[in-house]
Amino acid sequence: MMLTLALSCIAGLLALSVLAVASGRSPVTMRIVYGASLAASLVLLILATTHLLGAQAPASVTLPLGLPWVGAHFRIDVLGAFFLAVVDLGAAAASLFALGYGRHDQEPERVLPFYPLFLAGMNLVVLADDAFTFLVSWEFMSLTSWGLVIAHHRVSDNLRAGYVYLVMASLGTLTLLLAFGLLAGPEGNYTFAQIRDGHPSPAVGALVLILVLIGAGSKAGLVPLHAWLPLAHPAAPSHVSALMSGVMTKVAVYGFVRVVLDLLGPPMWWWSVVVLTLGGITCVMGVLYALMQNDLKRLLAYSTVENIGVIFIGLGLALAFKAYGMTAAAALALTAGLLHVFNHSVFKSLLFFGSGAVLTATGERDMERLGGLIHRMPQTAFVFLVGCAAISALPPLNGFISEWLTFQAILLSPELPSWGLKFLVPAVGALLAMSAALAAACFVKAFGVTFLGRPRTPAAEQAHEVDTLSLAAMFCLATICLAVGILPGLFMDALAPVADLLVGDRMPMQRGVEWLSIVPITDSRSSYNGLLVFVFTLLSGSLAAFAIHRLASDKLRRAPAWDCGYPDASPATQYTADSFAQPIRRVFGTLVFRAREHGDMPAPGDMRPARLVVDLRDLIWEALYAPAATAVTNVSERLNRLQFLTIRQYLSLVFGALITLLLVLAIWP
């Protein structure tokens, strides 16, 4: 019943796209499309939440679509319901934001048809219950989002971003196709139920893990498969960027979790080594890349890479604990990972909305051309600040909760019997701690350069606050950030059935703990109370303010900035995004990016100004992608010659191919 309703909502989204194509580019269409998307996502969100909170039994539906002898299987279980809730919360917020934001779109007819399709695709992936439906939905999601990435195709670089995205998405789908082929086996057991019963051999399991890591990892943005992400996510309109960064990467995480923790059966211990190593590298590399960016949306996209690393660390720990039968610890690690999935989808959507608001208000994405927006856009500035604090893992907001839980899971690692893991996990913990501190630096930069200081351009000076609907979407998400931060127990309890399903154990229920604290393992080991920390901080801050204003002085005088007595009238003397990142670039960048600074001094008599030039090299691109691209070009040039052969040569080629095939068949055992 519930599933039928969910599928009808998705069908409604598909129909909406037809409507959008038919009715063209009137503002009414815009309102209908986003309004209906909002309604459909809200219904789906409520369905998913009731399913998850009620821990209801799985329900399934088979539709006579797709492959004739398989059909299209759909199923909702608690894992699916959790990700459905994440997808539709993001979708609802994005639709609400777009109701206001979409008005500024120059070419809405390029966005509107794809938007509901993209939402439908993401929902279908989460509900699919056989390999065929999963892959078709996955590819559908990729292609519709590609359509959104190149919506503004006249902006330079967007077409290149779309091209890189298309190539990487095809690669991802290809590897997933191979993975499901291996799982289905020669008998063609395509439904997930059959795959679950199949118990693949260790070699097949390992191969599937690697293939899924490439397939789902490339979609999620695991380093070194992240290259498309910082190009494609910023290219799309901001509400779509929020969906791609906040939600679509989570659908990719869903794919990984579904295959590796559910379908593959009991994990091997070394799987976790691969996942943990990739997660650790991803989170530090992601945030270092993010720190080097001056484009606000690209910075946010790279920060998504970092957070995917954090999620994969949680999942890797869950795999490690599950492999050794430490189910309670595995439940903790899994809950940490999944809670970060939720948290990241919330604050990343919020931050992308904020960047969209800045883009509407000023027409600028480059932080070097912004500044001082807190005066002109106070409400956007406030919610953006909440998002920045949340993503920097600061208490009492939500990002801290999931990182804290991940640290608690890391601290259980000495009980693992494997020596390799005993040494690896603390090192990963150090990487996680470093990425958290660097993320704080990154978002001080993002907020400080964009919203604080003095305006660097007239565009920033004449900015204006955005419309109410956009603000409403952002305030809703900011409220969720705070709610999860001060009442984390409720959200952790909601995840208990998911942990039960995937690792066969659940964390202690947090609902009954006194004072709404969270106690992941035992009282004496660790506990945290977001509510009390929030209340104490609020109380002591207001107490101090009250006492000082009453008892000491509340006088205030405005004067020019002191700046140690140096009058600097020009806003150009402020610290820029580049100069803010300079110390970190010097410390980490010389190693990771081969960062070099050199002065570009004009010859005597030359009138151009001297410049300080910074060279950054993307070593991953140079080592991995550039050679692959060159190789593909070379091979295709060679193969191109095949088109210009004589008929004799073609005939001999056909004959040779036939002989080879017969030989293979003869030798094949």
Next chain:
Amino acid sequence: MAVIFDFAVQGAQMLMVLLLAPLLTGLVRKVKARLLRRRGPPLIQPYRDLARLLRKEVVLADNASWLFRVIPYVVFAATWVAAALVPTFQSGLLFSWSADLIAIIALLGSARFFLALAGLDVGTSFGGIGSSREMMIASLAEPAMLMTVFTLALIAGSTQLSTVAAFMTSNEVGLRVSLGLALFALTMVAIAENARIPVDNPATHLELTMVHEAMVLEYSGRHLALIDLSSELKLLLYVSLIGCVFLPWGMAPSGASVQALAIGFAAYLVKLAIGAFLLAVFETAIAKMRVFRVPEFLGAALMLGLLATLFLFVSRSL
């Protein structure tokens, strides 16, 4: 009745850290001055400074935003709560379970995040230089700090400071290589976090390598008083933390008698005095380093912290 007493003790701890913090800074300054054969300001000078600043009017830069005016209170509140959660004279206080060591570090991280934003708010180059360097230092100091937390948590089986302190007083601990390394790492982090020599110089306002003081350059009056008090609280917090974990002797257990509390308080004062003396000696004996040598210093702390964690698995306690 018992709950009221527990509340009173928790309240006393909160007040005590607030009242003792300027004294600790005064003591460090006095000892440093004596070591340099100066007479130095009286011990209560920091209180006088605070009182004077509180009474003065605030001179606010023309383009300072509301955030700039809120941040001193945020920073102060976060630091105060963090400092009140570190066990000083008694462990296992009423609210000690509301945040463990990781949360305390994160609270300090919040304070630093907002202070760095304040540095960027007015849009002067001094503020920016301070903020960007502070965040660079934090990006190494925080992981180093967390690695020491890992070591302690793995030894004591808890990130709860009261449990760690109780465990450290028990006989099961003994001397361990890991603990020694962790102490080194924690001290190095404490020096960096509190902007002490050799990382930063708390005594100057005009030096090109300054970090913390540059960040708060635009503050004046009551705002500056709160920022100063926060730094003093932070110094007290770190000395208490090192005392609580590595010198837990004399600390009263939870539910102790008034006599035990008095002993705990006396022991705490002695620990603070020792901490202040050692810090002053260290600061007098060493020269300030260039800002880009700080990463090496903190990188060493990070490596020590990591080694401390890894040695846990291969070394035995003596």
